[in-house]
Amino acid sequence: MASPCHVLGVDFGTSNSAAGYLCDGLPKLIELGPGSKTLPTTFFFDFDTRKTLTGAPANQALLDGIDGRFMRALKRVLGTTLMHEKRQILNERVTFVEIIARFLRQIKIRAETETGLAFEGVLSGRPVAFHGTDDPREAQAEADLRACYLAAGFKHVAFMLEPEAAAIASGALDQSGEVGLIVDIGGGTSDFSLFRSCSDGVKILANHGVRIGGTDFDRAISIHQVMPLLGKGTQLRKTIGSGGTPVPTAIFNDVATWEKIPFLYTPQNRRLAVEMARLAYEPEKLCRLVTVLEDELGHELAFAVESGKMTANTGSAEAQILLDPIERHLSCPLSNTDLGEILAPYSHSLRTGAQETLRLAGVDAASVERVIYVGGSSLMSMVSEAMKKEFPSADHSFTEVFTAVTDGLAIASARAQWVLSS
The missing domain is CATH 3.30.420.40 (ATPase, nucleotide binding domain)
Structure with missing residues (x-):
């Protein structure tokens, strides 16, 4: 049975x-x-x-x-x-x-x-x-x-x-005939789904997704604002001859990337950081990188960036990324204006993603009656600002x-x- x-x-x-x-x-x-x-x-x-x-x-x-x-x-x-x-x-x-x-x-x-x-x-x-x-x-x-x-x-x-x-x-099941767009901005991906509500369910007209999410926002902010304090963009003295050479960027990209942080703390990376600090024209900055690797502070740094992002997103002109675990009283500014400039490329990509969803469905923007935001990163103001430019006549709603x-x-x-x- x-x-x-x-x-x-x-x-x-x-x-x-x-x-x-x-x-x-x-x-x-x-x-x-x-x-x-x-x-x-x-x-x-x-x-x-x-x-x-x-x-x-x-x-x-x-x-x-x-x-x-x-x-x-x-x-x-x-x-x-x-x-x-x-x-x-x-x-x-x-x-x-x-x-x-x-x-x-x-x-x-x-x-x-x-x-x-x-x-x-x-x-x-x-x-x-x-x-x-x-x-x-x-x-x-x-x-x-x-x-x-x-x-x-x-x-x-x-x-x-x-x-x-x-x-x-x-509630789309209760709004028969409505054309809506779901904008789902999560931690790792952004998804767009154009749908029409019908009496027997939701008919998906088109789906489109891009690999952009809140962790990418954090990474961009970290690389732009925080990594220069750890030596990104500085110069190293050449071991032979005069002049300098740029500090390698790969290690900074990894420190700024949530999913790569657990794999940072290798003897090779620690030796690299110590050697760069020895050769640095600005050794105090590279010494901070040494501290992050030696004391395994990558996630503390990432959480600090995330916290600063959320404060700046409220409109604060004086938000700070607090980096005390790395160095007492160390911080860097992150105003709402800074946030908008750093995330502008993502705003453009999100608009392009929405446009591609419309193209796949053969529907124009004026036909979209409601834009529904989902996912914690949809609360970033640049997301709704981008969508309101694309769908000015639609009702924009934040559900749970x-x-x-x-x-x-x-x-x-x-x-x-x-x-x-x-």
Whole structure:
């Protein structure tokens, strides 16, 4: 005899994750932390206790200076060869598939504990593009994520495009005939979905995605504002002859990139930084880079940039990126004007992404009645400013930007037709 398979909707995000299911006709989100329906997609491997922490405890362990390794933005590793390479972490050699699976298993356990249900199926959100349209890594990225869910203990895995889930959550099912655009700006990707609401559901007219997200904004700000304080753009004395040579830029790009920070702290990189400081015309700056590598402060720097970004986004003309962990009283300014100038190329790319979505659907901008913003990075003012220029006559609405995708997945999960054999 067959029995229904309970299905959990899961939004595994670059920065935050959430899960939910349909209860009494309404989406109900799982409490993944004390009083919180979202869980930071972060990991901390404590070298002393040999324990793995996730979410808020992982963030706090990093901020408390506990000896260990912190990881974030692993969603951006999907589809790359890094996913299946074994790395020594604590007492074992594991792949990123196994690390992500453990995170997803915790979500599954918390959902089953809270509800008393056995979730053997999962409806997972996925971006329109993990890496880019026609990128050969696209199929592998979805296959990797599927492997993570299966390793986490789910028996059945299906995917729904995140913007489509957000459209369902926005109430589009109740607005028959409306043409709308979902603008989903997450931590690692930006997705656009043009849809028409129909009596029997949401009809997706076109999807388009670009590999731009909040972590890219952080990277650009860090490279532009912070890395010069660590020596980027300075000169080194030549070991033979007179004159100088530019400091290599690769190390600064890695320090500024969330997903690359865990791999910075190698003996080779530390030796390189020390040698550059020895040869530097401005050694005090390169000594700060040495400190970041020796004391493993890359993530503290990244969080400082993220915090400064959010303050500047409020319109503050005097926002600062505070870098005290690196050097007491060290900071750099980041005004709202600075922020706009640094992120201008991304604003242009987002407008181009929206235009491409319209082109794919054969729809003009004037036909779009509503623009719906989803994803934490959609709260950046430059995002809505770019879209308002493109769609001046549309209604612009912010839904539950952090949980709209999960709400939609929870609603859609009730329609899943999986059946388990007894």
